Amino acid sequence: MNRPVVTWGASSPTERADATRNRQHLLATAREMLAELGADRLTMDALAERSGLGKGTVYRRFRTRAGIFQALLDDGERTLQEQVLAGPPPLGPGASPIERLIAYGQARVRFLVEHREIARAALDGRQPIPAGSQTSQTHIRMLLAGIDLGPADVALLAIQLTAALEGPLLLYMSATELSSTALQVEQRLARTWQDLVQRVCRP
Template sequence: MDRHLLPWGTPPAERADAARNRVLLLATAHEMLAELGADALTMDALAERSGLGKGTVFRRFGTRAGIFQALLDDTEHAFQEQVLSGPPPLGPGAPPLERLVAYGRARARFLLDNHAIARSSLDSRQPVAAGSRTSQVHIRMLLAQLALRDADTDMLAVQLTAALEGPLLLYLPADDLQHVDRQANRLADAWQDLVHRLFDH
């Protein structure tokens, strides 16, 4: 069971009004994204649509990219549950190499399905992160189970995570993102090829 290895704990307690505002803002942001597209989802527009003050929106998200970071996090829960307790090979029960392949394939699909959110979550004013902390921890766990001789599994996990997460979208031409199924399959196949070339000896 992986649950103790992944940093998905109970979030800090919120005041009741803050919790209501968070739920309202995320629901409103999801609605706007579906109806109007990512370009129309701004701090001002979200404040107006939700009926909350601009200060409330700013305190909750900080930046426009913060809105999309929160949306991306909100969409991850079902994916995380599949990793934690879903059927193998994505969930527990399969050999680590199979799980590593399955994780990358599923993550590529998730990223492309949510490419508008993931791409908009990248903040040009901040350093580009190597990827989600959750992915790093999970990949590092699987690498440790592979018992790689003399490998720096911490840095390897960072590098492999960077191949799966939001920054990857910076390298895909916008035209490619119009063909989600094709690009998701290509990314998943490339990930599987990479993992087997590195670790299947």
């Protein structure tokens, strides 16, 4: 990718110092509550009370309960972005487009599984697409453009592949599948992503 990725919860370059401190305090408090109470009990009102900040501050920062979880995912998204932009191959530059596409999907799968509780809570039905998915779509489209796919509609194919790596994927999995250990779920999803890419990109 040729430019930095805009992530979900990153602060604006012009954000005031006090607003930045409030954001950092709110996210730290949200992480504490998530670890102690679980996702179901992390609400806007509870976060305001626990943080000692006003409800208005919390609502201005996150707008919705899902916004809290979207912001919590931001740090992990930034780490993945750095690996894609400048990390070692095959996730980073230096490998073939197919190798990078497989590695990217497997890294996204790992991220989703590791953050599955947060990723599910971050889904907001009022948004036309999951938050942050435009970033994945741009990267996947760039990689597909480097592969000889014949007359394929690369733009639409990128959208379809992106959808396979976003939070809603967890909603399509049954309770039985998700009850497996995280490593088993990750390994199964990683294998099927590789199989999907190799079939789609077959000459």
